[in-house]
Structures are given as structure tokens and as C-alpha cells.
Amino acid sequence: MLELYYWPTPNGHKIAIFLEEAGLEYRIFPVDIRAGDQFKPDFLKISPNNRMPAIVDPNPTDGGEPISIFESGAILLYLAEKTGSFLPQDARGRKTVMEWLFWQVGGLGPMAGQNHHFVQYAPEQIPYAITRYVNETHRLYGVLDKQLQGRDYLAGDYSIADMACYPWIVPHEKQRQNLEEFPNLQRWFNAIKERPAVIAAYERAKDYR
Template sequence: MIDLHYAATPNGLKLRLYLEETGLAHRIVPVKLSAGEQFAPQFLAISPNNKIPAILDHAPADGGAPLPVFESGAILLYLARKTGLLWPQGERAQLQATQWLFWQMAGLGPMAGQAGHFRAHAPEAVPYAIDRYTREAARLYGVLDRRLHGREFVAGDELSIADIACYPWVVPHAGLGHDLSATPDLQRWFDRIRARPATQRAYAGVEDPYAKPANFTQAERQTLFGQGAQG
């Protein structure tokens, strides 16, 4: 059994999607970010960076005590290597999946997240930041579009954790100022993943976080965005 500490953000949805695709036994533990539940001591014991998602694996491969894992990319890699599910066969294929997983973690996620923040969550418009991050998100969508040309999935012929990592950051493309018709191979892949039953289950009732300007209270904004070195 896996406890998934979760909120319906793109990073949280990576793990929700992985667990739906694989059918691994799990329990959803909601974390209400705007209420500050990510700062609770019991959550920080699992995720010291006070971010979701995080898991607690009650049946680790070594047979030891329940194992906490934080950071969405690390969790995907851990579960894929442990179970072999959505993990390609062969060293070269595994390297492809790992490279694109790291690409998403280092590039697509952070840049799209900043674009979304300045477009929908910032208390005031910052034109330079909006332009900078919107353009970079579009560039990265272009990189993914070219990667998918002639391929069914990001790492090759089979669905893998690379697709699971990238898809939730393509879902909010419209709120990030990107029209998928400009990237037709990305559009094709996106439509295929969206139609999968596991994706339908994972995204049931989930709203695009960047589709409209956020209406945070001052207290919620401080909780979500105002933390410094001292927490």
C-alpha cells in the first residue's frame, strides 16, 4: 500500500496518473495547500521541502520500515524501478525515459509553472515576466513536439514515466498562452493520453489552475507564496 500525499496540481497529478495507469494499491491523503497543511510536522517528516506530492511506501523492496519519498520525479523513478511498471526494457530505453523525466523536472515544469504564476496568480501584472516565461514554455512545447515527431510516446514505442511526467504540464497549455495546433505532434500525443481511461479517472473533477485569475485571500497568498528561509 502506498499513501499518496496529494493536491491536484500538475506535479500532484503526475503521481495520481501513474497510480491510475498501473493499478498499484494506494490511498489518497489530501493536502490542502491554501490552508498550510504542507507545513504540518507529520507532512514535513515525509516531504522536508513542504511540497506535494510525497509518498509513504508501506511495502518497500528491502522489507524495512515504511519508506518516505518526496519530489515527483524521484517518486516516479522509484516506483518504476521498484515495480517495472511504465519502465522501459533495456538500458538505452531506460536512459531515454530518464533523460526526458529530468528534462520535464528541470525545464518544462518550472518554466510552465512560472508562466502560470505570472499570468494567473501574481497580484499585479509584470509584463516582462509574463513574456519571458510564456515564451520559454512555448519553446519547451516546441522541443517536445519535435521529440514526438514519428514517435507514439516520449521515450519510444511504449507509455513510460516520461509521458506521465510531461502530460500534466501540457494540460494547462491554453492558460499558458499556447495553442496546441502550433505543435501538431504534441497535439496528437496529448489527445491520445487524454483519451486513456486512467487519465479520465485521474482528472475527474480537476480544473486547470491557470485558466482564470486566482482569487486568493491575503492569508492564502502568504501561505502559498510568502514563505522565506525561516518558513
Template sequence: MIDLYFAPTPNGWKISVMLEESGLDYDIKWVNIGAGEQFEPDFLAISPNNRIPAIVDHDPADGGEPVNVFETGAILLYLADKAEDFLPHDLRGQIAATEWLMWQMGGLGPMMGQHGHFKLYAPERIEYATERYRKEVLRLFGVMDRRLADHDYLAGEDYSIADMSCFPWVQTYKRQEINLDDFAHVKRWYETLKQREGLRRGMAVGRDKINRNPQDDAQTRKTLFGLEE
């Protein structure tokens, strides 16, 4: 059994999608990030960077003590190895999947996160910051679009953890006012992935717990964004 320490965010959904797609048994441990539960000692022992998601695998392959894993890229690689699925077995396929997984972690996710923050949650509009991150998000969508112009999926012809890592961020495009019609290959990929039952189940996890307006509560603003009154 795997414990998934989770909140309904794009990063959280990466892992719930993988667990649903792979069929691995898991149990959700809800983490109320608005209330600051990610700073509690028990959680920090699992995820020292005080970020969700994190997992504890109570049945690791070596038969030893439970294994803790934090950081979404590390978790996805761990689960792909455990499930023996969603990571190509050939050398070049593995390289491609890992490259695009790292691309998401170092680029698409952080840039969309920053753009979303300044556009949706910042207490005052800072035009320079919003436009700086918007331009970078559009550049990254262009990179992804070129890749998908001649590949069905990011790692090549097979669906992988690279796609799972990107989808939850791409699905925020409406709130971030990104026009998918400007990225035809990304749109084709997005619509294809939306039909996957495992992905749909994973993306449904915790939908009823989403706080769509965290900026409206003073304590939540302070906890999530470091903003004082």
C-alpha cells in the same frame, strides 16, 4: 499500501496517474496547501521541501520499515521499479525515459508554473516576466514537438513515466493560452494520451477540490505566494 500525500495540481496528478495506470493500491492523504498543511511537522518528516506530492510505501520491496519518497521524479522512478512497468527495460530506453523525465522536472514544469503564476495569479501584470516565461514555454513545446515528430511517445515507442510527468502540465495549455495547433506532434500525443483510462482516472482525482482563484483569498495568497496585504 501506498499513502499518497496529494493536492490537485499538475505535480500531484503525475503521481495519481501513475498509481492508476499501474494498479498499485493507494490511499489519498489530502494536503490543503492553501491552508499551509504542507508546513506541518508530520508532513515535513515525509517531504522536507514542504511540497506535494509525497508517498509512503508501507510494503517496500526490502520488507523493512515504510519508505518515504518526495519529489515527483523520484516518486515516478520508485513506482515504476515497484510496478515493473512504465520504464523501458533496455538500456537506451531507460536513458531516454529518464532524460525526458528530468527535462520535465527541470524545464517544462517550472517554466509553465512560472508563466502560469505571472499570467494568472500575480497581483499586478509584469509584462517582462510574463513574456520571458511565455517564450521559454513556447521553446520547450517546440523541443517536445520535435521529439514527438518521429516518436510515438517521449521515451520512444512505449508510453512511460516521462509521458505521465509531462501530460498534467501540457493539459494546462488553454488557461496559459498556448495554441496546440502550433505543435502538431504534441497535439497528436496529447489526444492519444487522453484516451487512456488509467490516465483519465488519475487526472480526475481531486477535481472537486481545486481552488481556481487562490489569489482572491489573503491567507491563501500569503501561504502559496508569500504575498502580504
């Protein structure tokens, strides 16, 4: 059974969604980032950057010792390759999924994360920072909206790219974004929200809020 080191943040949700979609058995090991669990020595052995999520796979495909993986994008790619799911086998399809996966981990996630910090958590309101990150989040939503024009999902078929991006759109109101401005994104968001595996992943999250 896979071990998922998890807290219900957007990056944590990504991995839970994949595991539910793929029907894999997993056990959650909560990493309470409010209590500083991410800095505990045992966790740092598998996630040296003191960030969750991370996983431990007791049955890697090479048949060797259990393997640990940190960084949510790397975890999604590892699981997709292991299961042969949600990642196209053809070069062009794979290329597109990888582009949007890396776009999320390098752009949408960091910028929306700064948005969350300065809008919700910073000890003082800094108008310049709030405006910068709210505007950049808005721009990135526009990029998604354009990509989704004429497509059901980011790379055509549902993939790890969609799983990576969706949890960062869930808190759109807290990011001061209006999905009605982005009709293609809104359609995609509503479709993913209704997927049984996504519903199940967010239900699991309720135990850790």
C-alpha cells in the same frame, strides 16, 4: 496500501496517473496547499521541502520499515522500479526515459510554473516576466513537438516520461499556448487524455478542487 499525499496540481496528477496505470491500491491524504497544509510538521517529516506530492510505501521491496519519498520525479522512478512498469530495462531505452523525465522536472515544470504565477496569480501584471515565461513555455512545447515527430510517445513506448509531462500540458490555454501550432504534441496530448487511467486520475482530482 500506498499513501499518496496529494493536491490536484500537475505534480500531484503525475503520481495519481502512475498509480492508476499500474493498478496499485492507494489512499489519498489531501495536502491543501491553499490552507498551508504543506507546512504542517507531520507532512514535513516526509517532504522536508514542503512540497507535494509525497508517498509512503508500507511494503518496500527490501522488506523493511515503511519508506517515504518526496519529489515527483523521484516518486515516479521509485514506483517504476518497484513495479517493473513504464521504464525500459535496456540501457538505451532507460536512458531516453530518464532524459525526458529530468527534462520535465528541470525545465518544463519550473518554466510553466513561473508562467502560471506571472500570468494568473501575481498581484501585479509584469509584462517582462509574462513575456519571458510565455515565450519559454512556447519554446519548450516546440522541443516536445520535435521529439514526438514519428513517435507515439516521448521515448517510443508509453513511460513515466509521458506521465511527467502530460499534466503540465493540460493547462496549455492558461499558459497562453495554442496546441494547433504543435501538431505532434497535440496528437500525443489527445491520445494520453483518452487513456482510461488518466481519466480515472483526473476524476479522483475532482474531490479536491
